[in-house]
Amino acid sequence: MEKEQYQQLEQQVTPKPPYLKNIVKAFFVGGIICTIGQAVSLFYMTFFNFTEQTAGNPTVATMVFFAMILTGLGLYKKIGQFGGAGSAVPVTGFGNAVISAAIEHKSEGYVLGVGGNLFKLAGSVVLFGVVSAFFVALIKYILVTLGVVSW
Amino acid sequence: MMMSFVFAFIVGGIICVIGQLLMDVGNLTPAHTLSFLVVAGAVLDGMGLYEPLIHFAGAGATVPITSFGNALTHGAMAEAEKHGLVGVLSGMFEVTSSGISAAIVFGFIGALFFKPKGNVD
Numbered sequence: 001m002e003k004e005q006y007q008q009l010e011q012q013v014t015p016k017p018p019y020l021k022n023i024v025k026a027f028f029v030g031g032i033i034c035t036i037g038q039a040v041s042l043f044y045m046t047f048f049n050f051t052e053q054t055a056g057n058p059t060v061a062t063m064v065f066f067a068m069i070l071t072g073l074g075l076y077k078k079i080g081q082f083g084g085a086g087s088a089v090p091v092t093g094f095g096n097a098v099i100s101a102a103i104e105h106k107s108e109g110y111v112l113g114v115g116g117n118l119f120k121l122a123g124s125v126v127l128f129g130v131v132s133a134f135f136v137a138l139i140k141y142i143l144v145t146l147g148v149v150s151w
Numbered sequence: 152m153m154m155s156f157v158f159a160f161i162v163g164g165i166i167c168v169i170g171q172l173l174m175d176v177g178n179l180t181p182a183h184t185l186s187f188l189v190v191a192g193a194v195l196d197g198m199g200l201y202e203p204l205i206h207f208a209g210a211g212a213t214v215p216i217t218s219f220g221n222a223l224t225h226g227a228m229a230e231a232e233k234h235g236l237v238g239v240l241s242g243m244f245e246v247t248s249s250g251i252s253a254a255i256v257f258g259f260i261g262a263l264f265f266k267p268k269g270n271v272d
Contacts, residue, residue, distance in 0.1 A: 031164030085184065090215050095253070129193065133220060
């Protein structure tokens with residue numbers, strides 16, 4: 001069988017994902033996680049001196065802490081199975097990727113196992129985040145230097 | 152105040168739906184989806200569009216992974232404004248530091264206290 005034929009056949013056989021159902025689930029799970037985040041933000045804005053713009057930082061850290069508890073108890077996987085992208089896209093999903101890799105590779109030791117595999121799953125996010133931020137900031141710097149835009 | 156929760160819910164939900172569409176319709180793996188969203192956040196911040204979104208939606212914009220790209224770019228641009236070209240590198244992690252450091256610290260603590268359950272996927 002030719003490669004293209006095989007790919008066609010594969011597409012025919014693979015069941016279509018239930019688009020609408022997945023979208024609704026992702027919307028609600030993601031929305032709820034962000035609503036919890038909003039409550040955390042509000043907490044930092046009320047009791048500590050954070051503004052709307054700066055509250056994101058401690059909020060992210062707190063959400064990652066929640067992700068650690070849920071991941072450690074094995075609950076985040078269940079949320080992930082239900083919520084799809086709704087649980088993967090918020091930073092809790094990033095936290096889950098880091099933390100679950102850390103816990104799973106514990107048996108290989110703290111240096112080679114935990115240390116070596118910590119960013120096994122989340123590394124691509126860090127890589128592309130940093131590289132894209134570098135080029136975006138660089139382009140902006142050049143544009144500002146040329147006088148096209150201002151900061 | 153109630154409205155801030157509603158906006159956070161809706162905007163956060165929509166960003167997750169975009170991720171779900173990339174996975175289902177675009178046939179991307181979760182890792183590709185998240186990488187795409189991070190880059191999108193960085194580009195949006197470069198165009199000055201992400202800050203207004205945070206102002207509007209609060210955690211609806213800061214909790215999704217797009218905010219990671221935004222924060223990296225934001226720190227890099229703020230330092231570049233002050234110190235020139237070298238600031239692009241030195242300012243990179245200024246704003247994002249908490250997300251990364253929290254993930255590393257809690258990853259280590261998690262590994263100390265929790266037993267593996269076979270939940271790497």
